[in-house]
Amino acid sequence: MRINAECIxxxxxxxGVLLKSTRVKSNDLExxxxxxxxxxxxxxxxxxxxxxxxxxxxxxxxxxxRAGTHARNLHxxxxxxxxxxxxxxxxxxxxxxxxxxxxxxxxxxxxHRLVSAPTLAKASDRLRLGEYLRFGRGxxxxxxRRKHALLADVFEAVTGAIFLDGGLEAASxxxxxVLGEELRAADPxxxxxxxxxxxxxxxxxxxxxxxxxYTVVETLGPPHKRMFHVELKWNGGVARGxxxxxxxxxxxxxxxxxxxxxxxxxxx
Numbered sequence: 148m149r150i151n152a153e154c155i156x157x158x159x160x161x162x163g164v165l166l167k168s169t170r171v172k173s174n175d176l177e178x179x180x181x182x183x184x185x186x187x188x189x190x191x192x193x194x195x196x197x198x199x200x201x202x203x204x205x206x207x208x209x210x211x212x213r214a215g216t217h218a219r220n221l222h223x224x225x226x227x228x229x230x231x232x233x234x235x236x237x238x239x240x241x242x243x244x245x246x247x248x249x250x251x252x253x254x255x256x257x258x259h260r261l262v263s264a265p266t267l268a269k270a271s272d273r274l275r276l277g278e279y280l281r282f283g284r285g286x287x288x289x290x291x292r293r294k295h296a297l298l299a300d301v302f303e304a305v306t307g308a309i310f311l312d313g314g315l316e317a318a319s320x321x322x323x324x325v326l327g328e329e330l331r332a333a334d335p336x337x338x339x340x341x342x343x344x345x346x347x348x349x350x351x352x353x354x355x356x357x358x359x360x361y362t363v364v365e366t367l368g369p370p371h372k373r374m375f376h377v378e379l380k381w382n383g384g385v386a387r388g389x390x391x392x393x394x395x396x397x398x399x400x401x402x403x404x405x406x407x408x409x410x411x412x413x414x415x
Contacts, residue, residue, distance in 0.1 A: 176193070176196060176197040176200055176279070176281070177279070178279070179193050179196060179197070182196065182200075182279050183196070185274050185275060186274065186305065186309075186321065187321070187324055188309055188313070188317065188320075188321055190308075190309075190312050191312055191313070192311075192312055195226070195308040195311055195312050196305075196308055196312075197281075198221065198222070198223055198226060198304075198308065199223050199226050199301065199304040199305045199307065199308035200223065200276070200279050200280050200281055200301065200304075200305075201221055201222045201223050201280075201281045202222060202223065202280055202281060202282045202283065202297065203222040203223075203224060204282050204283030209221065223300070223301065223304035224300075224304075225307075226303075226304040226305075226307035226308050226311075227300050227301075227303045227304040227307065228303075228307070229307035229310065229311070230302075230303035230304050230305065230306035230307030230308070230310070231262075231303045231307075233306050233307060233310045233315070233318050233322075234262055234267075234302075234303055234306050234322060235258070235262055236315075237318065237319045237322045237323065238258050238261050238262055238322070238326075238330070239254070239258055240319075241323065241330050242254050242257050242258055242261075242330075242333060245330070245333070246333075246335070249335055250335075252345075252349075253335035253338065253339070256335070256338040256339055256341075256342050256345060257333045257334070257335060257338040259338075259342070260333070260338050260341055260342070261326065261329055261330065261333060264295055264296055264299040265295065265299075266326070266329060267298070267299035267302040267303065268295035268296075268298040268299045268302075270302055270325050270326060270329075271298035271299065271301055271302045272298060273325070274302075274325065276298065276301050276302065276305070277297075277298055277301075280297070280301060302325075305321075306318055306321065306322060309321050342398075343398050343401035343402040343404075343405055344397060344398055344401045346401070346405060347359055347381075347401045347404055347405055350405070350408065351381060351382070356381065356382045357381070357382055358381075359379055359380065359381040359401070359404070360379070360380045360381070361377055361378075361379050361397045361400065362377065362378050362379075362380075363375055363376070363377055363393060363396070364376050364377065364378045364387075372391075373391060373392075374389055374390070374391060375389065375390055375391070375392065375393050375395075375396040376388075376389045376396060377389070377390075377393065377396040377397050377399070377400045378400065379397070379400035379401060379403075379404055381404060384404060384407055384408070386400050386401075386403040386404040386407060387400055387403065388400030388401070388402065388403055
């Protein structure tokens with residue numbers, strides 16, 4: 148069922164000056180009606196939708212470098228900031244109600260996984276948001292429409308735009324509509340398995356052992372294709388991991404450490 152916004156004017160009355168100064172022309176976006184169909188939401192103010200779909204590279208190509216403030220009013224980074232908070236609230240509320248017996252740590256891990264860049268990028272991909280994004284020439288040539296980080300960002304920006312246009316209920320409906328499958332599949336055990344660093348930390352804490360120590364021991368490759376190698380030491384063991392980011396390498400090392408511990412326990 149299509150989610151329709153009620154055009155509420157009270158928000159403009161309270162924040163009219165701010166909103167009017169940041170509005171983007173609604174006719175700047177190609178096929179806004181088609182995008183609304185995909186989003187399952189009809190905007191009262193399509194200028195918000197246009198702004199949500201505008202990358203900073205496009206905005207800075209449209210205005211003079213001296214007009215930096217005006218450029219900031221055209222792109223989606225402020226909406227992304229707002230949407231990040233709204234998204235976190237909606238997901239946290241859903242998980243809290245759906246998992247009454249889950250601990251704070253379990254809820255946090257499930258939430259972290261649901262609002263992570265990979266999850267949001269996949270959601271944007273399903274909605275084909277990359278096809279509607281407005282980029283500057285440089286970002287377009289570098290494949291911005293396929294970058295996971297930018298796809299995750301635009302999902303947050305759209306969430307923020309829907310919140311401003313239709314309120315929290317409309318934003319909540321959008322998030323639960325698009326991430327419904329992921330929300331229903333959220334599971335404390337699966338979330339823990341997806342976060343090996345936390346699993347390792349908790350495992351060591353349970354036996355009163357010191358916290359694990361991560362060290363970057365080697366960095367290989369050119370700047371645009373780095374590969375990090377991390378060494379992990381804990382009481383009684385050493386493990387290594389590699390990844391395109393330090394965080395990924397640390398997670399790989401923690402996963403290896405858990406495997407070593409599991410093997411040791413099975414033969415004990």
